[in-house]
Amino acid sequence: MSLGRLNKKPEACATLQELGRAFPGAPSAVKTKAGEERRRLGCG
DSSP, rough: HHHHHTOOOOHHHHHHHHHHHHHHTTOOOHHHHHHHHHHTTTTT
């Protein structure tokens, strides 16, 4: 979220994508928030 606000969209998108891979058992609230942030940033 912070990277996106710092106009570092590519880094933010890469970090959010890696989050799902690195932590597949993350709580659903974390996964939901990450998905919302990916959509907000327009990550592909």
